[in-house]
Amino acid sequence: MRYDWIFFDLDNTLMDFTEASKLAFSSAFQTLGLREEEGHYAIYENYNHQVWLDFEENRIDGITLRRKRFDDFMLAVGIKGIGGLEFNRIYLEFLVEHSFMLDGAIPLLDDLKKNFSLAIITNGFKEVQRPRLDRLKITDYFSAIVVSDEIGVSKPDAAFFDIAMSACSFPSKDRILVVGDSLNSDMKGGVNYGLDTCWCNLKKLPNHSDILPMYEIHRLDQLHELLD
């Protein structure tokens, strides 16, 4: 075996964040008594993407991230009378409720846990990341769970990986594989930290970045091939 540890990103690597988020957004609209229109979610996603980039580059803090993504969206579409933090709170409650694994993720974990130590390294909110793992009953697969919002640093920051290493009792760096869907956080963070990386590119997106993951897979089960 080339590795002892697999460091998994969570969202859109093991869990279907895309679908869960759309459903949580719609549920929040209903709860708030608002009418969701075609295109609302895409507009929200644009703002959300931008504030996450700002957050990962340390330009804004976590409260601003939670508030601003919904404030910017509501300003753009003319929704008034609701605070961004309130919208965010309701959205996050539904995000936990609408938790799904990606196809093949549970069989993959069942198989890998026989031969590897598994860890979660996730950029996400403390209100939801562990509750989502618990809801899907997958917490026990992982020897370590590192949530950016709990520790105050995010991938790709080296300080995030320092804490992940500590949580795993400092395995040798060359015995760790980082698996994730994001070039900017998972792959960049892993490469810069000197870890082997596998880009979980399920949507077969082109790589226009200067980040070069060691491996690339298009289906979760392809991970077996590079771990044998």
Ligand SMILES: [Mg+2]
């Ligand atoms: Mg992800």
